[in-house]
Amino acid sequence: MSDSDLYTALVTSLPSSERLFVAKQPPLSRLRLNKRLSTLSREDAQTLTLVERLLSWSEYDMADDIGTVIARTKTALRDIAQPTLRTIIEERMELRTAVAALRMRNRGDTAPTGNWGYGRWTQHIAGNWTDPTFRLDASMPWLRQTQALMDRKDPLELERHLLEVTFRQLQRHAARHQFDFEAVVIYVLKWNIFDRWAQSNSKAAARRFTDLSLDALRDFPDLILEGEAQ
Amino acid sequence: MTEFVIALGWLGIFAPMALGAVASSIGCSIAGQASIGAMLETEGGYGRFVGISAFPSTFVIYGIVIMFTLNREVTATNAGGLFGIGLLAGIALLYCGIWQGRACAAAINASKEKPEIFGLALAPAAIIEGFGVFAFVFALVVSAGIPA
Numbered sequence: 001m002s003d004s005d006l007y008t009a010l011v012t013s014l015p016s017s018e019r020l021f022v023a024k025q026p027p028l029s030r031l032r033l034n035k036r037l038s039t040l041s042r043e044d045a046q047t048l049t050l051v052e053r054l055l056s057w058s059e060y061d062m063a064d065d066i067g068t069v070i071a072r073t074k075t076a077l078r079d080i081a082q083p084t085l086r087t088i089i090e091e092r093m094e095l096r097t098a099v100a101a102l103r104m105r106n107r108g109d110t111a112p113t114g115n116w117g118y119g120r121w122t123q124h125i126a127g128n129w130t131d132p133t134f135r136l137d138a139s140m141p142w143l144r145q146t147q148a149l150m151d152r153k154d155p156l157e158l159e160r161h162l163l164e165v166t167f168r169q170l171q172r173h174a175a176r177h178q179f180d181f182e183a184v185v186i187y188v189l190k191w192n193i194f195d196r197w198a199q200s201n202s203k204a205a206a207r208r209f210t211d212l213s214l215d216a217l218r219d220f221p222d223l224i225l226e227g228e229a230q
Numbered sequence: 231m232t233e234f235v236i237a238l239g240w241l242g243i244f245a246p247m248a249l250g251a252v253a254s255s256i257g258c259s260i261a262g263q264a265s266i267g268a269m270l271e272t273e274g275g276y277g278r279f280v281g282i283s284a285f286p287s288t289f290v291i292y293g294i295v296i297m298f299t300l301n302r303e304v305t306a307t308n309a310g311g312l313f314g315i316g317l318l319a320g321i322a323l324l325y326c327g328i329w330q331g332r333a334c335a336a337a338i339n340a341s342k343e344k345p346e347i348f349g350l351a352l353a354p355a356a357i358i359e360g361f362g363v364f365a366f367v368f369a370l371v372v373s374a375g376i377p378a
Contacts, residue, residue, distance in 0.1 A: 005260045005332065012267030012339045036270075179264075179335060 008179040010039050017174075017190040033191060037184070044181050050076055051085055051185055052192065055092055070118050084173050084182045088189070091169050094119035098140055099162065101125045106150055163193050232306050239309030242316030243300045246369065249320030250293020253327020257286025257334070264335035268342040275345060282334045285355055289327040292366040293320065299373050311376040315369050322365035330358040 013036055015027040040048065053059045054076050060069070073093055077086050097117035104112065111129035116122060121136060128135040133143040142165045149158040170186050170193075177183040265279035272279075296319050300312050337351035 005263075005335070008260055008335050009263040009267035012264045012335065012342065013270040014267075015271060016343045178332075178339075179260075 004180045006180055007184050010036060011179050011183050014187055017187055047080055048185055048188060050079060052188065054089055067115055073118060082182055084177065085185055088173055090119060094121055097122060098143060099146060102147055102150060163197055167193050235306050235309045236304050238313040239304035242313035243297055245316040245320035246293040246296035246323060249324040250290040253324040254287045254290040257327040257331030258283055260331035261286060261334035264338040268338050272342050279338050282338055285334050286327045286330045289323045289362055292362060293323055296366060296369045299370050302378050308377045315373055319365050319369035323362055326358050326362035330355050333358055
């Protein structure tokens with residue numbers, strides 16, 4: 001059996017990634033997902049971990065400089081044999097570079113020089129610093145909305161917009177991989193997006209609940225809540 | 231040289247059966263793995279998943295029938311015809327079987343989420359079966375012209 005059919009049973013044992021976003025309850029917990037992923041070969045499991053760690057913000061130390069991040073990415077790319085996975089990582093790092101550039105510009109920084117980002121667009125972005133989309137409308141059409149959401153100071157919407165862009169990038173690659181290892185990695189990366197999406201939803205719900213509670217309690221200034229000092 | 235030509239003739243007789251068996255085993259394996267995976271994710275309807283997994287098994291049957299039709303005393307005169315028809319029919323069956331297995335796996339994967347598309351999802355597999363039948367039928371028709 002060829003590599004393209006290697007993980008047929010694993011892929012069909014997972015709920016469709018589209019269902020992840022419409023379900024009220026997550027159709028697949030991380031625990032169950034990990035159990036299913038135990039059928040991966042050792043090498044493939046290592047590659048999956050490598051890709052996940054590279055793309056997860058929690059795996060980065062905020063004190064790391066850009067040189068360390070670029071070096072780490074390049075080392076990881078050398079260890080990944082699948083061209084599709086390398087492309088996915090490069091696209092994600094370029095997305096992050098473009099978003100970082102928007103943030104730097106919003107902060108009032110001047111065009112960066114030297115080794116400031118990852119990918120093929122760093123020089124181009126620096127050269128078109130004053131253009132609203134760095135003249136990247138054709139290759140990054142989502143940049144305009146990203147800038148608009150930054151201007152509106154709506155971090156939650158911005159987060160969801162970027163997750164949506166990332167999800168669309170993965171969907172494009174998923175069309176060419178059905179039952180192979182790449183399909184499994186793409187599924188896990190989509191699951192991670194779903195997880196962050198769900199977390200951002202719960203955070204928004206918690207904030208909304210707090211706002212409503214404070215608003216309601218404003219009508220009862222003499223009310224003493226349990227545990228509150230008198 | 232004559233021995234080599236005769237050997238090719240024998241190869242042509244057995245090729246459709248051997249390649250048909252390879253096609254069916256790979257196709258059934260791919261579709262079977264998909265059905266096993268789908269069973270983990272669904273609560274019922276397992277029977278139809280297993281049923282679809284057996285779809286590619288027809289190719290070995292076509293191969294056996296072609297083999298029996300071609301089976302005759304191999305001579306230097308008819309060896310070329312036996313080789314050409316047998317090998318090409320076998321290759322056609324091989325590809326049909328593997329790709330039908332993949333089409334069945336895709337159908338299983340899609341219909342586990344949406345059982346209502348079960349019948350429609352099988353259309354690509356049925357079309358591939360049609361191509362296999364073309365190779366089978368015309369191998370039989372053309373083999374009638376090979377001298378006994």
